[in-house]
Amino acid sequence: MTTTTRRAAIGAALGLLAAATATRTATAQHAGHGATEAGALRISAPWTRAAGQGGTGVGYLAIRNTGSAPDRLVSARSAAARAMELHTHIRDGDVMRMRPVEAIDLPPGQEVRLQPGGLHLMLIGLTAPLRQGERVPVTLVFERAGEVTVDLAIQAAGARGHGGH
Ligand SMILES: [Cu+2]
Incomplete structure (x- = not known):
């Protein structure tokens, strides 16, 4: 040589x-049991449902704020979607409708769950299909903890609880 x-x-x-x-x-x-740490935040059980290219996807996960200061989830983004929004569900008569929210509050000492029928991430304009059994990375942006990327585990398309699309 x-x-x-x-x-x-x-x-x-x-x-x-x-x-x-x-x-x-x-x-x-990546801490044990699949939890991801971002500063004082512990993010666990990130998942989504299978969906087609060009369509809309959802994102669910739990965020525990182990710190003593409040934080907020202010936005999210993913290469898998043209845009992402933070959504909640509100009751409108007999119908549950989705509504974008500016941010999701994460009070100290509490766990906030994004789950079917409530708060969720919305992936708008999927750039590729979400295939069951695969994972899709999503970057979460927090006011205090900064940015962290988690992988949503893609589950079956038919699971109940998310209407409106
Ligand atoms: Cu939505």
């Missing part, structure tokens, strides 16, 4: 090391 190729090999190895370190930082710490 010449000096030049050895230098190139070492450079490549250092590059790989830097890339590995950057990846670990970007995906945050």
Whole structure:
């Protein structure tokens, strides 16, 4: 091995090391039981339903604020959707309707659940099908804790609880 190729090999190895370190930082710490940590927040059980390309998807998860200060989920984004919104359900006569909300409050010491029939993430304009058994990454943006990416586990399409689309 010449000096030049050895230098190139070492450079490549250092590059790989830097890339590995950057990846670990970007995906945050995955604690036990599938929970993802972002500052004082513990995000668990992220899931969605199978849906077709061009359609609309949902996102559900639980967020526990273990800190002493309030935080808020202010937005979300994903390469899998043209746009994302934060939604809630409201009762309108006999019908449950969805309505965008500006943010989702995360009071200290409490767990807030995004679940069918209540708060949820909305993936609008899916850029690819959501296939059962696969995962789709979604980046959550918090006012205090910053950004964290979680993988929604894609479950069967037929599950009940989310009307309106
Ligand atoms: Cu919705």
